[in-house]
């Protein structure tokens with residue numbers, strides 16, 4: 001572990017607490033890097049293993065590609081592999097597209113209600129963020145908290161570059177010390193919890209509707225695991241994108257400029273770069289679909305003709321029919337009530353919700369409740 005600096009983080013590069021070789025299978029599922037500004041990461045795991053963009057081991061990438069593309073029926077690739085250096089830059093571009101209002105709505109709500117959010121967390125408090133983000137959203141909360149008391153902010157991410165960038169962005173907030181945690185989300189949160197001093201409350205930030213990229217039961221299970229790492233009275237600020245008219249949702253995931261298409265296609269390009277694949281990107285197109293039953297946008301890559309693809313470093317050769325798709329991402333949409341009931345099943349009480357007028361999005365302020373209802 002790299003030791004923490006003695007004083008407050010008045011410089012750009014705050015400490016990164018890194019615990020190698022501790023990734024469990026379950027945590028890995030929740031350990032993909034932040035959804036903003038995911039940058040190239042190297043060495044974010046056990047020593048000596050070859051790594052690709054985003055800090056993921058090439059062996060793991062190859063195994064996931066092999067498993068997903070060898071599936072009978074619907075073939076798939078995990079969305080966590082979107083975020084290599086190119087994919088992270090494309091996601092940054094998506095977040096400023098006029099058709100994709102999610103990121104801006106999230107920031108507007110946090111900014112407008114930062115003082116109230118902070119006032120709901122008793123003093124003294126520390127802040128942990130799942131995903132280190134671009135720093136734009138936590139800035140308002142940390143500014144408010146720093147005006148109240150000296151505070152520590154722990155961004156948790158498996159990408160060292162994303163952490164470094166976040167620390168750079170937030171380094172000048174008065175009275176706030178930043179300690180980056182180079183871990184999967186749940187591991188990092190447990191580590192933060194183990195460092196809390198007597199009487200300190202934790203405010204966890206899980207913004208950007210990242211939860212929407214988990215299957216619904218997995219997302220709920222994840223919230224339950226976050227709850228398990230906390231004590232009653234700790235808080236979770238959860239950002240969720242809300243349902244809106246279908247054409248608006250489809251446009252957000254299939255913009256006319258083609259940035260989202262490039263973001264999706266980059267996954268195939270990444271397989272070519274890192275695993276020696278021979279995907280011909282001109283024979284694939286991006287598609288976004290609304291699944292009415294599951295209430296989610298799905299992203300797919302559609303094979304435009306019959307073709308066979310070889311990926312030597314994943315040890316696969318796959319034939320695709322014309323119009324066959326590879327399913328790459330789910331983005332679930334919510335209603336405010338659905339978020340509150342999901343949170344309740346996971347062990348939280350929803351104390352407040354704020355939404356945005358321009359782009360339906362909800363920020364829910366959740367309090368960890370005692371598992372024993374009589375207490």
Ligand code: AVI
Pocket residue numbers: 035094102208209210212213252253260263329330331
């Ligand atoms: C990161 N995540 C919340 C984004 C979303 O909206 O589901 C990822 C994304 N995929 C396409 N555009 C944005």
